[in-house]
Amino acid sequence: MPLRAISMSLRVAPLVVLALCAAGPARAVEVLTGTLKSAAGRGEIVIGYRESSIPFSFVEGKRADGTPRVVGYAIDLCGEVVEDVQKAIGRPLKVRYEPVTPDTRIAAVAGGKVDLECGSTTANAARRRQVAFSPVDFISATKLLVRKGSPVASYRDLAGRTVVVTSGTTNEGILRDLLARLKIAAQVVTAPDHAASFAMVKEGKADAFALDDILLYGLIATDPADGPSYTVLPDKLSYEPYGIMFRKDDPEMAALVAATFTRLAESRELRWTYERWFLRRLPNGERLDVPMSDDLRVSFQLMGLDAGE
Secondary structure, three states: OOHHHHHHHHOOHHHHHHHHHHOOHHHHHHHOOHHHHHHHHHOEEEEEEOOEEOOOEEEEEEOOOOOEEEEOHHHHHHHHHHHHHHHHHOOOOEEEEEEOOOOOHHHHHHOOOOOEEEEEEEOOHHHHOOEEEOOOOEEEOEEEEEEOOOOOOOHHHOOOOEEEEEOOOHHHHHHHHHHHHOOOOOEEEEEOOHHHHHHHHHOOOOOEEEEEHHHHHHHHHOOOOOHHHEEEOOOOOOOEEEEEEEEOOOHHHHHHHHHHHHHHHHOOHHHHHHHHHHOOEOOOOOEOOOOOOHHHHHHHHHOOOOOOO
16 A cells, blocks of 8 residues: 555544544543543553563652652553543543563453553564554564673574573564474573563573563663673564554544554654653663664654654
8 A cells, every 4th residue: 555545544543532522521421432431430541561671661669659650662652642542531530550461461451450551562463363452663573682602692502501581472482483493402491571581591590581672672771780791692583563552342442542653653752752762861871772673664654754854
């Protein structure tokens, strides 16, 4: 489909949201369905967050009330979605944060425990049978983290060695399939979250850690004591497009999320948000220095951003 036609089709979604807002608060609640209706009824919207998916969704200290201070690229994007949800409903909502893990995140969305999952979740075909996704907000690839000077310089060096993956991630299946296809006799073990997986490599319990490259860079950058001792190997083992998760079969919510991304792309806020988390200093003072990929530029361009500027 031509770029102009795709761009015009993406602009249809905001009309649904605008129609709801124009109807006024009382009228809007009457016509709402799905997530918008349930959020309006509860008076709150629930954000699923990750504790160590840097820089997408992670905990950085505590708020004044003692609750975790959740920050990150995906958290900022979800905040924009929440803003548009409140406009569509016609009144403010309480925002509650609920922690999720790679193992629990899909069930939490599908079962209604959280309304939006704002982390680093790959939007693949298998998952789309259970949940829905926003437009792509990042594109990553599975790579291996090893200690500098390790004899493992490629996935082909994994024979007889141990590789850790975080349970519930796509990386596990990708790695197991690769090892089986190439007949590489390596042991694959799991840990409950990214921090625990990294700890296994530090403690010598695993020779390598397979995860999306940007998350590996984040773990290294936010660990000033040990991070410089590790490196990420260049081999790309998979293609991982990320998105924000929400419940499937919810056309009003899908239209609103698409409208939010279109608004952010057209205003260039999407690009600025990316730069804030991937090019500028993180809360701990470190930088990831990960420029936007060409693939992601094209994806954003289709949503209205002139990536050439």
